Amino acid sequence: MPLWGYRQTRYRGLTRNAAQVYTLFALAHFYRARKELARL
Numbered sequence: 001m002p003l004w005g006y007r008q009t010r011y012r013g014l015t016r017n018a019a020q021v022y023t024l025f026a027l028a029h030f031y032r033a034r035k036e037l038a039r040l
Contacts, residue, residue, distance in 0.1 A: 030037070
């Protein structure tokens with residue numbers, strides 16, 4: 001089962017695949033920290 005609609009792909013290229021994963025984790029981090037960021 002894919003996590004958050006993300007599926008692991010082999011043929012896309014490691015750089016592009018890694019960039020997509022890092023973007024996903026960065027957005028998840030901002031989503032979790034949104035209350036603290038709203039206070040700034």
